[in-house]
Amino acid sequence: MLNIWTMLSINPEPIILQILPKAHSWPVPAYAGVCGRLEVVAYEGEPISSLTHIEWRRKLKIVKKILDAAMDFTFKHDRFRFYLMDWSLDNIVANEKDEISFVDLEDVIILDKHISPRKDLPDWYQRYNRELIGPGFTFSIENMCKHHLSDHNLWAACYIIGGEDNPLLYPIPKSINASRPYLDKLLIECLNSDDRFKTLAKIQHYISDMLMDDKLFGSATVR
Ligand SMILES: Nc1ncnc2c1ncn2[C@@H]1O[C@H](COP(=O)(O)OP(=O)(O)O)[C@@H](O)[C@H]1O
Ligand SMILES: [Mg+2]
Known part of the structure; x- marks a missing residue:
């Protein structure tokens, strides 16, 4: 003890x-x-924030894993949800196989899915969508803890991938944006719309599809 x-x-x-x-x-x-x-x-690799120079396709591969992780931290454990408070490209490392690890887990909100809510949690069974409470990386811990499910990890993942502060996936190479314009649209939707769960699933499918399309990246290195 x-x-x-x-x-x-x-x-x-x-x-x-x-x-x-x-x-x-x-x-x-x-x-x-x-x-x-x-x-x-x-040691699990280099911080993703220092991988700005890598091929864009590798970035996309890493992004897919970040989104999968956001869903897993939210849904995969039988009893708890884990909302990471320190989402940043400094706190995720990648090895040479492009496997990712979240290295900074000092600050995590753990939510018990199995509680029986009392009167003080009238909205427990409603989903909580992040409210716009300020610019940049802001959120309300108090609000997310009043609901059995919050989209915090999903929003935060989309923010480090496509938000305002040196997003991993931007700029999207012109040739790729021309043939796959929905990636950009879906990322904007993830940052701004209210049904992030639906949008995130769409982005996961879209990226898987892109990664399987060898012609999309051609033989040239796209950065
Ligand atoms: N297991 C690890 N493998 C590789 N690099 C790591 C690992 N743990 C930490 N680091 C590196 O050290 C940096 C600081 O570690 P972190 O746990 O984020 O501490 P802090 O709380 O100071 O941010 C990370 O950004 C990452 O670059
Ligand atoms: Mg850190």
Whole structure:
């Protein structure tokens, strides 16, 4: 108990890495152990923020995995949802196989899907869509915790991919935008519309389709 209390007080990341282990395909670093303030995890690659120079197709591949992860953190665990508070391209690393890991899990809201809401949570069974409460990367933890499901991870994933602050996927190469114009439209919809769950599923399909289309990228390197 002292060990758990220490982790909860100093940094809950080791707890998260054990609830969502890499061995069960969660996109997180392999966990080795913790002692006080020291945590040992595997090196899982370079931060995506430093991969601006890579081929655009690789970026697209990584983006697909980021979107899949946003859905998994929201839906995949039987009991809990994990809303990541520190979504940024610095906090996601990629290895040479383009496998991604979320490395900064100090700040995560864990929501229990199985609670029986009392009177203080009248809107629990309604979905919570992010409200526009300010420019840039802003959100309300209080509001997302009053609902059994929030689109926080989905919005945040779309924000780092296509939002205002050095988005991973932009600029979209002209030749690609000409033959696949809906990628841009869907990303804008994900950032601004209200049914992000539907839009995100569409983006996942659209990107899978693009990645399978060898002709789209040609033999030339598209950056
Ligand atoms: N497991 C890892 N594999 C590779 N790089 C990592 C790993 N963990 C952290 N890093 C690198 O170190 C940086 C800082 O780590 P992070 O956990 O995000 O700490 P901070 O809370 O200071 O942001 C990350 O942006 C990433 O570049
Ligand atoms: Mg960080």
